[in-house]
């Protein structure tokens with residue numbers, strides 16, 4: 492017998508938690524994976540971002556009415572307050588890798604993060620997960636890394652119980668690392684190995700990071716802790732590039748670029764990025780970031796402390812979403828030596 496809409500909603504409600512989590516920045520790369528995991532875990536999810544009309548696809552992750560999209564800008568306190576109405580928990584994912592217009596590191600990572608936390612506290616919400624980044628350091632030469640560290644301090648000042656997650660680079664469909672290099676390799680016969688490609692990373696699968704966010708929200712013992720999150724293996728920038736070109740079956744020259752030349756490239760990237768609709772391919776601040784390894788310090792609490800084990804490797808996941816960059820896509824079964 493056909494069900495009425497009311498019966499469908501009732502059934503949906505029975506499998507949903509009664510709890511509402513607001514995800515600031517839920518429409519971005521990490522947000523897409525985290526919203527899906529939150530829906531599966533039964534949360535009602537309110538995604539708050541500046542352009543919710545671009546995030547309609549998120550609604551298919553949940554049951555009818557489970558995902559709500561609202562307009563909010565974390566630079567505007569009133570919009571944060573509106574988004575927080577009736578919420579039980581908050582996840583803040585808003586961040587940028589390069590500055591653009593009013594979207595500055597300080598306005599988002601420091602003031603914006605502090606505002607989200609202080610407004611959450613004002614609404615009586617202590618269950619807050621804040622997404623920082625591995626390498627957050629108040630003494631770093633990189634403004635990105637310094638702003639992430641200052642943001643953490645503001646968040647903890649406002650909500651001492653906040654859980655702060657510091658992931659290394661994250662991979663998965665839509666990422667800014669493997670996909671970005673693959674897109675570049677389609678266009679260019681040469682790929683730059685910034686600083687010789689020796690910088691080390693600990694790539695973490697977005698699905699595993701999403702599990703960490705769920706654990707952070709659901710585990711009272713995690714409250715007030717900073718977690719450093721990395722994947723199962725350490726890879727140099729060169730190894731990441733090699734995996735990309737091997738996966739997409741394209742022979743490309745990996746050209747070592749010394750630091751001074753990388754700085755010039757970063758400068759050129761910033762000039763290009765000042766043009767409308769152009770994303771800078773590299774900035775001088777990113778070059779500074781690349782000078783330090785981006786790997787987990789094992790003395791800090793990590794994924795295992797959140798109960799997240801059985802991590803995915805880049806080798807296992809990346810081919811699934813990079814296959815479209817191969818000549819002839821999934822119909823290409825050539826194996827490069």
Ligand SMILES: NC(=O)c1ccc[n+]([C@@H]2O[C@H](COP(=O)([O-])OP(=O)(O)OC[C@H]3O[C@@H](n4cnc5c(N)ncnc54)[C@H](OP(=O)(O)O)[C@@H]3O)[C@@H](O)[C@H]2O)c1
Pocket residue numbers: 515516517518519520521522539540541542543563564565566584585586587594599622623624625657658659660661662667
């Ligand atoms: N991706 C990684 O490998 C990685 C690694 C370590 C740490 N992180 C951190 O993880 C967080 C999420 O990264 P991501 O890769 O998912 O970034 P992303 O794809 O660029 O997503 C950013 C999100 O923030 C929203 N946003 C931007 N400015 C906003 C504002 N003023 N007010 C409200 N929402 C705003 C964007 O939507 P609208 O543009 O519609 O507002 C989008 O939903 C960031 O804090 C980043 O620093 C990422």
